[in-house]
Amino acid sequence: MTICARIRYYTCHRLIAAVVISCLVTTSVLLVPLVSLLSRSIDASQVKYGYKLTYKTWLDHLCPRSQIRNAPAQQLKWEPPSAQTIFFMQTSCANALTAREACAVESFAHHHPDRPILLLMTSLTINHTNPVMQTLLQLPNFRAAYLDLDVVFSEEPLRTWHRDKNWLFVEKRAGMALSDASRSEILRRYGGTYTDLDAIALRPLPNGTNWLAEFYGGRVTAALSSFLPGHSLFQRVVDAIPRVFDPYACCSIGPDLVTAEMRHLCPDTFSSIVTEDLQGPAVCSDITVLPISNFYPINYEMGPRGFSQLLRSGTGQEFLKNTNAYSLHLFSSLTARDVLYLGGGSILEEVAKKYCPKVFKIQRSISDVI
Template identity: 45%
Template sequence: MHMRRLRIAITKVLAIIFMLPFIYISFRKHFYMNHEDEGVDVDVRENNNTWINHLCPKYSIINTVNKTLNWRPLTPNTIFFTETSCALKFSPKKACAVESAAHHHPHRPVLLLVTAPAILHPQPLLQIVEDLENVELAYLDLDQVFSEPPLKSWHIQRLWLYNEEFTSVFISDAARAELLRRFGGTYLDLDVLTLRPLPDLQPYLGRYNTDMVNNHVLSFPPRHPFIQVGIMTKPEVHVDLQLYVFQ
């Protein structure tokens, strides 16, 4: 009897020990989801762009001293990046991408568009990027970006929320295409390092390998037929991620 009780007790202890890592991971994930941006909160009470609450649910309504950003449209000569992950901080990889583009194109404006209406400030890496003469940070206001049909209704209905895990990807792909359609310019992903000046002639797409091009590097004049056709088909966001138009 005593041996049986001992085996049961040992089994329970082993079960608890086995579950501890999962309990810790679950607690850590829950804690950081709710507290990782404490002290760097963005005040969205005065912001009428209700899409922020859908795309960036971790933003709180607490006033803090952050740097507020404003929307600014592109020009056909602009090199631009989009940050749609709602991050308030800037990583070294992203800083290198922006700096390399600015370095090789000193006479072209370089615009970093972010969905965060305010960012944690100061940040050493971001300060370095901002101090570059031809670099500017601006607010990626989705109401401004998707203010024309056909993507206006797609945005108003929040169809980009169909798969929340990849929402920022859908927004990034749609935003870059619509910005190129309306304003023209050169788009680069935030993991693209520029090693030499980009071609002056448009249009062009970046080559992923010998058999494939993708949308990580795009350069088009305003209202180019290629982009127009892509936008008119509207982004088809599917839950199974098998197809959506801008990838």
Template identity: 30%
Template structure:
């Protein structure tokens, strides 16, 4: 009980996003309204804080409360002084953006299977617009300090750009275009209509092409003051094969990624129920042991899987 009370005080102190510096932030967002984020989300958060001590890492929650019964949140906040775990006032966040009317209309909650994901797609673009920096999904792990210039996106599959990793300076015009396109391009029954499809469409328009593959022939490629990087940089493992990230003996594949990649992406939509088996030396386990050691230790303390 003491741990919960202590964390409530910490969470109240950092109730909303209040960066003191632009373009030096890392944002991770949990829009599940859950008071108990999964260990994999905490692993992502810890990895970014650990690998990038000069950046301010913001773990943004839509939940009004935080369950710190495991003590992990308090431990991470104590260990990483660049980490903030914050709530968010969505009405204020979307104010003065193209997404305010769409957000207030609640159309994104009607006749769709993915309202949580749509909200996350909106929030990530707005926080980058306001404060700049890096956005990462909570199913990724930072495996290398980020030393690339901002204004970057990555490929997720042939002909499609990702929105699970984005980096932009604040008020970059591409971000404004993304907000406008999310509002216009929302299709309730279509996965990704406010995510990768929007990023791809906006970049195609900005680069003056109607052929997405043409943007990806020679990477890195720059246009509209944005650099497009190959899939190896931020999501080196293909989403169709991502369950292999949890299979045994993944060291060889992990070492390949470590040579080039800045992060690995676990594609939670596909793998959320895939168990991390402790001791199997899977790609995920190797990454977690090395880049989110406190989270891995806590997750594996009482169980051989999580």
């Protein structure tokens, strides 16, 4: 073989090798994202957020504006409630409460000075410069702690449900889904008394435990409830959450699920309890169902016309004189944007002035609205 022939021979083989390598590289580049996409398609939430997200990743998705990396020394720590604790949950990632939310917390601390009051937050930090938070932190029986979802959901079946991040499928409802699931799991594991952040206490809660409230539409709700740890109701609720969770529905793992499991616990009596006009407590299995009027003195079903009573001038004193309710529910999802100018003597103003006096005073010093 001549020198020229040898050059042509080796050049040809090099070209063939280069083409083969190029094809292999191109194929791998195309296949990797394709395989990744196919694996992610197993779960809709995984397409968007990836599979088996780490702690930091889910925190970044839930709380994208979190400043935890800038203030590591001030991070809150997880603290579970006890059976004696009255606890709240803030799942919006805010590092401070609104004046109305702070009023709710102070009102329960005011009526229960001998019980621990615990605020669990998905934010790892508190805004210590916020006046209403400064006021709450001075209450002797109040504490704020981190709502550590990895700890709360560390047991099955919610461990897998949390790992797969199905609650992030509809971002605007993620906080609501987390609140419903966390409340049920915390009550199951630790017990305690839970109340929503938009309920202002008007008097001390009922003695005893294993109670919840009647709700609208023939349902019951755990939005204000008290249970011993390990109760069968919340074991049933927690077991059902992965199966019935609907990210597009507001109440699939809230009052709808609690109601469904209550029906299983007392099938013969539950329908009569929620369809009759309850004037006093009713018993379902070992659970006490308290009348809707005990916690919802403003009629939710009346919509804006009903909630306008909260802000109407001159109605507060009459309400306080006549109500026998344990709490006043504000339904913040419907009323949060309604501004109340102080000085008119409305129901909300008079209730706040009487039962959260410290928050009311500080709020009035910085603003004429609440």
